[in-house]
Amino acid sequence: MNALDLLLSTSLGTALLAVFFARSTTGRMLLTMLYAVQLVILFKINPVYVVVSEVSFNIWQHQLGWRFDGISWFFALLTIGTGFVVSWYAAGDYGRKFQSDNGASRLLHTGLGLNVFSMLLLLSSGDLLSLFIGWELVSWSSVLLMVLGGAASREAAVRYVTYAIAGGMAVLSGIILIYTWTGSLGFEQISTLNNPFSNIQL
């Protein structure tokens, strides 16, 4: 297991542990520490080199894999950093007040954890298929955070979901078209194929 796999595993573990531990102050502090652990793991990854995950799948001749490059590293830093700060803020007085006002702490922290994990999946995607998987997971994990505010936010979440799925389907149609034209979904394979999508000269 390399650093990228460790990072993704820790992120997923944080989201899953939030289901059990988010209701107590100690549990919320633990979750905040796990975001700090993710940052530590991230700093162990050298952004100059590409890190390829050891986990990959081959489904119907499509290779799904994940990899981290410099851009992935930078945005992962923003993502995990934001998750850490939000978790820290929500762990203390705010968390206690939120819970006493009948707020769903578990939903808040699980949603946050899943958001961070799915964004990391998106940032480390190595092909169009894994990109789409990350993209959809980001959309749906965001819904968990949107519904926290009550009836009005739930109505807004319905609109968001509709737009998000419409966007997702547009992305999927683009992916399908690229696959039809190029026969591949891997970034590197697509970029090396001599198949310009547009002849328009601006």
Next chain:
Amino acid sequence: MKELIVLTFAVPLLMAFLLPTISRVSFTLSKLIAPLVLLALAIMVVCIWNFHTETFVLHIGNFIGPQGIVFYVDRLALLFAFAVFAMTLLMWPWYFEKDESSDTRTRKLSLTLLLVAASAGMSLSGDIFNLYVFYELLAVASYGLIAAGNKKPAGNSYAAAFRYLMISALGSVFALLGIALIYFQTGTLNLAHLSEMKELLNNPAGLIAFVFILLGFGVKAELFPVNSWVPEAYMASSKRVAGLLAGLVSKLAVLVIIKALVLIYPQDEARQLLLFLGIAGVIVGEFSAMKAQDMTRMLSWSSIAQLGLVFIAFSIPGKAGMLAGLAVALHHLISKPAMFLIAERWGGSLQNLKGRAQSSPIMAALLILFALSMVGIPPLPGFWVKFLLLSGLSAQQAWLAIAVVLIMTVVETNYLYRVISSLYSRDEQQSVTSRHRTADTFSALILAGVLIFVSVQVQTVGQALDEIAQDAVDVKSYMDLSLGGGS
């Protein structure tokens, strides 16, 4: 061991007629013995799957085709035969209404076994007339099960069953006309023999025969436009019966149409017709589901739309179409019955769903799982199903179909998410509602387990489906085995 395959329809058929007698001795015995028989038959099918890795043909009474009755037992047939027993066990009528007499209860059990026998026969038959006979037996069983729904106001179930009977009878007339036309043109009804002579059907009369067969068998396949019976019938029957009809019976009817398409009608006109009717089914189904004010009605229309996707998938030629169609069909077979089980306690007006998740949190969570899979959210199986479908359509440049599938996915997400949002609403104090029955929760959990298993093992399952699809489109092997005296 291969001769044992005959037991898959013979034993449930025999049990269906013996059950009233057993019930007079002990109703509890009759309630238990039937599921045990189904379990034994399911295990037998699994053993045949493992023992006979090659396709084989069984000539009933040792009369070699095309004269005799033939059972063609490939991986696809065994898969559906197993699905028949497994789904019936999961949707078995374990509980009854308090005011139901012992006779009515026994009748329901017998009709369910009759449905199983007919379904098993349909998945294995190798000639079109035998398929028709089993189809009619299936129809009779389903009329009775819908009529036994006992829904208030009194008479609703009878009215729904009568409407279904009329449309189904019209469908049967069409199917019989189509079969008669085929026999008139070719002089045979054996599928392999028909495949040898398919050039004789490549004319207007032959295509008309296909249209008749499509509309005839399409009634139970919820094909547009012969699917108007579906919402009332599913609302009037118990949710277990609705789940069985929507999930299992519809797929067997699709199987008949696909056998005709692959073996006898490989021409483009047949596929184009299937594509057109599939698109119409998806559009009508999804918009009607969005307008539905009742959860069962919403699921019924959603089922129609999903079957439309199945037909769109099978309109893709070759192995790609068979693989996509099988994937869509099997995904629907797992998801829709589970959603009907969830609707058992929540089948009323959508307005009354607010906050109901608190009384049955497990079922609410399962509804989210199945809804996400149906919409096509990765990594659930529904995503891979949609991906296969869209890839196949893209290769055929079926841009209209692709646009319809994508746009209707947005519509589907909207109405499913509204239901889920309502279930988790905490703004209104709801009166205490009863929880789901243990039997329903247990069956839904098993189906959810299957869904999650496929999500995790998508590589293995995908490979297995690929091999099944490859075998299913191998027309030459089909003809050689069926007409060559068997394996």
